[in-house]
Amino acid sequence: MQSLCSSLRTEGLRIGFVPTMGALHEGHLSLVDLIKERVDILVLSIFVNPTQFGHNEDLDKYPRDLEQDKMLCINRKVDYIFAPSIEEMYQSNYSTKISENSLSIGLCGSSRPDHFSGVALVCAKLFNICQPSVVAFGQKDAQQVAVIKRMVRDLNFQIDVLVGPIIREYDGLAMSSRNRYLSVENRDKALSLNRSLQRGKQLFTEGTTDARKITNEIKSDLSRVEGLELDYVEIVNRENLVAELDVKAKQSICVVAVWVNKVRLIDNYCF
């Protein structure tokens, strides 16, 4: 893959890259569309990266469907799929770690302490292998976006990071490979994420700028859903993820994480 991408670059072609863990949905594919017109070659990676899963997380049962993914990629005119094995990606004695020590700390970082180190590591590796000029990530993983942008800046990767908007199901549920885990009943409960974020948006539209008032309203909304356990609701600056007291349009973002019967779901809304 690396020598292929080197050849492509030597030919003067610009490579666009969408890293994924497979189980592709319209969220991923919208990133392909977003990036495709800006590049000559589109590479999409499918790799369920073990280093970004905690010990008690869902690495083993994470959905994998390479055949289906291939079909979707062919339909969307992805040029190359890169789907390495764990052994190809991680030598048994690998010992290099990348950590981002500011943006990774709170929010999802609190309950997933090594998650963003694993994401940063695999992205650095994939960037060096696939040598993209442009990469795309989904806004659904808002903290991941901030961490990757920071890493790209701090390590001087010569890469433009594009961010695609959250893609939602017909009923407002943010698309996620993990939605496949949800029973009909739990899926119904999961809808409360977007519903409560919409309620927060409405409060802001109506003139409320006090971040705590908005997050309290969202928490209160979510607390009424039986079987839903709240991880966090916060309003932060979308670039540096610092908590904001006053909500600012186009700058503040409300981020939410919950468990619905052990399925972890996240969602967010940019004011």
Add this chain to the structure above:
Amino acid sequence: MQSLCSSLRTEGLRIGFVPTMGALHEGHLSLVDLIKERVDILVLSIFVNPTQFGHNEDLDKYPRDLEQDKMLCINRKVDYIFAPSIEEMYQSNYSTKISENSLSIGLCGSSRPDHFSGVALVCAKLFNICQPSVVAFGQKDAQQVAVIKRMVRDLNFQIDVLVGPIIREYDGLAMSSRNRYLSVENRDKALSLNRSLQRGKQLFTEGTTDARKITNEIKSDLSRVEGLELDYVEIVNRENLVAELDVKAKQSICVVAVWVNKVRLIDNYCF
């Protein structure tokens, strides 16, 4: 620098890169010679990297002589010198760290706990800026060589790492920018490093393969030098830096670190 190097690569030119902290000596320049015939363009960086110095170390007094360095580079036909400022290299809120958690631990890592993280970070940044196909490091910094090779492998940098032999002064002292700190008297004491390593070599040539016998002899030799404080003498595998009980030709390396009146000096010998 990055866009220059991108242009050069797009033209199909191979870039060779020698990262340095300046105060150039024949050790650095031998790396230029080593790498030059394999590449089209030679880049040498001069950057006294703050993140690889500990709080009590010699960052402030580290020798800097950019004009002299320029002359030496011109004479050796270096194509580009990259000498960024600290502000250009590190944004005030940089928060990404690279750590190598195996080879960095012992030897110099024991007394310089953040040193190799700083080296790894700046090298990753410089590699992304200068986009070399080949880089060269000096064997004098044996642990640094092992850490960088490991990082290049683990992060999938598409870079060949060449290692140049230790270059010595007429009297056997390993060349180092820090030798400038030595008074005549202390320079004389510093000669004991190479002398004791030669003694170790002699023992091996005479048939001694017991690593401990050799290191004990070296320690004993160094302990007789007044004003010299021993940090470590170890015989390790040159790739993975694991301690070796039996010395093996072309595989084992004897590494030594001392302080001579607060000046830290290292040296090593490959059997």
